[in-house]
Amino acid sequence: MRTPFIVGNWKMNLTLSEVNDFLKQLTDKLPDIKKVECAIAASPIFLESLTNYCKNSPLKASAENCFYKDKGAYTGEVSPYALSDMGVDYVMLGHSERRKYFNESNKSINKKVKAVLNNHMIPIICCDETMTKQKHDDHMDWVVNPVSEALKGVSVSDAKKIVIGYEPSWAIGTGKSASVNETQEACCLIRKTIDELYNDDVANQVRILYGGSVNDKNAQELMQQKDVDGVLAGTASLKPKEFLKIINYIK
Template sequence: MRTPFIVGNWKMNLTLEEVDSFLDQITNKLPDSNQVECAIAASPIFLETLTKYCKNSPLKSSAENCFYKDKGAYTGEVSPYALSEMGVNYVMLGHSERRKYFNETNKTVNKKLKAVLQNHMIPIICCDETMTKQKTDDHMDWVVNPVAESLNGVSSKDAQNVVIGYEPSWAIGTGKSASVSETQEACCLIRKTIAELYDEKVASKVRILYGGSVNDKNVQELMQQKDVDGVLAGTASLKPKEFLKIVNYSK
């Protein structure tokens, strides 16, 4: 049984004062982590505050990115080793904005994924599709390519703990969400791809999330789909009341 997983992605938003206020407002209001696991992906400047809060909360912490080396002369990058030592639980990799603005490739994501696993954290791999591809007959073939290439050389033992986020770029921050049937189709195909790469047992354990204009209005229907194990919420995760509505979708 895969535990539902809700991740809020703050991106490059909020201030430290706003983060403190956010965390105060969600205290004692999150679901039981055995029923619904919750996490916040935050900028590196907020991760110390977030990880300290998570020690006494069911909330989990996630970095929004990291480098593929533990240390060295890489000015401006974030060390996966340092994140692990800080107590960060998850690391998001390959978000469409990282691919678009910072030219990240599947090969880069693969190197980062291995670094995250070596440092005993769990990677959240994001895979995208563009509006142009989405309009073609074979658009779903594009979706699985980032999954296969990102998992290259990863053992089945490690792969079953990886989280995969399906995020069509045209739905991110636009207010336009993929239909429930489109979301289920994409997530099902991703799971089939994992089964082909490894086996059905591994595929049955991997959690697959949907991201793209998720809000408290569409989360419940999305979570009812067989292959949708959770959601990645962007804008809606910036306001504590909205975030709480999403994570408590089942109530």
């Protein structure tokens, strides 16, 4: 049984005082971690506050990105070794905004996946941008290359730990979410791809999330789908009350 997983992605938003106020409003209001796991992906400048809060809370801390080297002369980059040392649990990798604005490739994302795993954290591998339907003759094919490329060289034991986020780029921040059927179709295909890369056991353990204009009104219906194990919330995660409605969808 896969534990539902809900992740809030703050992106480049909020200030330190707003972050501290946000976290205070979550206190004693989070669901039982055995029923629903929840995490916040935050900018590096907020991770100290977030990880300190998480020490006494069921909330998990996630970085929004990292480099693929542990240390060195890489000005401006974030060390996965340092993230692990400060208590970060997850690292989001390959978000479509990283691919679009910073030209991240499948190859660099694969390096980051391995670096995160080597530092005892769990990667949340985001895919789309190139994972879309393409028409060939009279039928539609899914392109799952980002998933396959991100997992190159990843062992079976490590593959079981990963989380994959399916985020259609046209739905991110637009207010237009993918339909329930589209979401299930995409997440089912991702699971089948993992089955083909590894085996059925791995495929059944990997959690697959949907992201793209998620809110407290559509999250519950999305998570009722067989292959949708959780959601990635962007704008909705910036407001404590709305985020709490999403993560407490199980009554």
